[in-house]
Each structure stands twice: as C-alpha cells, then as structure tokens.
Amino acid sequence: MSTEHLFDKEAKDKLKELAEGIDIALMETNLIAKQTHMVPMSTKEVDEDGAIWFLSNKDSQHNQNLNIDNELQLIYAKPGDMEFMTIYGQASxxxxxxxxxxxxxxxDDTWFEGIDDPNLTAIKVVPKQAYYWDTKFGKFTSFLKMGVGILTGEKQDLGEEGHLKL
Structure with missing residues (x-):
C-alpha cells in the first residue's frame, strides 16, 4: 500500500466516493465512556462541504448520546471491495x-411513520479527521497481486491509504 494523503477537494471527493459507495457506517457515540454505543446507519449524502447526513429517531440511544457529547466516530467497511474509512467528527x-x-x-418508511413522524431527525456529521484504505482493484485483483508478489519477490501496488485533510 502506498500512502497518499488527500487535501481539500480531492479529500472531499474521496470521502464522498467511499461513504456513499459503502453506504452503511457504524456510528459510534458515547466516546467519553469506556462502553461506547455503536449502531449501523445508512448514509444519505456527503454534501459539497464534506458533511455526512443520516436520518435518525430522536428517541434513539445515539441521539441521546449526541445530545450529551456531539463527538462521534464513523466506521465504513466494504471488505468485498477492500475499501475502508474511519472518520472522527462532530454531529448536530x-x-x-x-x-x-x-x-x-x-x-425510510421501514423506520418512520412518514415525513411528518415527530420522531424523525437528521444528523449532520462534520468530519474533523478521516483516514482511508482503498485497494482500487477489489479483493480478487488484490489477492492476485499479492500472489504475484510472493512468487516474484517484487513489491506490488495494492492500493493506497492516507489521511483526508478536509
């Protein structure tokens, strides 16, 4: 893996590509405690400013946690494509x-009683730190490249990782 830190627009584009492509993030709240709370959340959008949007129930445990401490961690993983990203940020x-x-x-009708459901809220996450791992090739090609590397002794380009500086 090569290290490639991305900045500004490139970082926002990579964040959008991975978050919307992977879709489901584990949202970790209650970071101030030893026992955090994690819940899977579907990404609605990464907007032009790099903020990540989710829908949520106002009575949920993660909303309650965010009302006490708005810092959170998002963990995105798509093992089949060997794409991963972790984001630390602040939520509103x-x-x-x-x-x-x-x-x-x-x-969303699965979780809510329509757009007028009084429990419906949106969570906006503003990333403060982000790190990604992306093979660019998918699992099969990556494993094939690893095999070639083992057989030839030559280092293979397996993808990139780095900080996203937003």
Whole structure:
C-alpha cells in the first residue's frame, strides 16, 4: 500500500466516493465512556462541504448520546471491495422540515411513520479527521497481486491509504 494523503477537494471527493459507495457506517457515540454505543446507519449524502447526513429517531440511544457529547466516530467497511474509512467528527441534530424532506425516501418508511413522524431527525456529521484504505482493484485483483508478489519477490501496488485533510 502506498500512502497518499488527500487535501481539500480531492479529500472531499474521496470521502464522498467511499461513504456513499459503502453506504452503511457504524456510528459510534458515547466516546467519553469506556462502553461506547455503536449502531449501523445508512448514509444519505456527503454534501459539497464534506458533511455526512443520516436520518435518525430522536428517541434513539445515539441521539441521546449526541445530545450529551456531539463527538462521534464513523466506521465504513466494504471488505468485498477492500475499501475502508474511519472518520472522527462532530454531529448536530436537526428536525428542520426542509432537511428531512431532502433526505427522506420511501425505504425510510421501514423506520418512520412518514415525513411528518415527530420522531424523525437528521444528523449532520462534520468530519474533523478521516483516514482511508482503498485497494482500487477489489479483493480478487488484490489477492492476485499479492500472489504475484510472493512468487516474484517484487513489491506490488495494492492500493493506497492516507489521511483526508478536509
């Protein structure tokens, strides 16, 4: 793996590519305690500023935790494609109708009683630190390259990793 730190627009583009491509993040809250709380969350969007948006229930444990301490960790993993990203950031919770309408979709009816559900909120995560691992080639090609490296003794380009400086 080569190290490639990305900055500004390139960093935001990589963040968007991985977060929206992987979709599901483990959202870890209650970071101030030894026993944190983790829940899988579906990414709605990475906006032009690099903020990541989710929908959530206002009575959920993670919303309660974020109301006490807004720092969180997001962990994205797509092992089949060998893509991974971890993000440390700060969250804010909103019940602004325009925001909720923007992100609400038909599949959200599984968790909510429609756009007017009084428990519907959106979580905006502003990343403060991010790190990614991306093979660029997927698992099969990466394993093939590893095999070639073992057989030939030559170092193979297996992808890149680095900080995303937003």
């Amino acid at each position: 919770i909103t019940s602004d109708k325009a925001v909720l309408k923007k992100y609400y979709g038909k599949m």
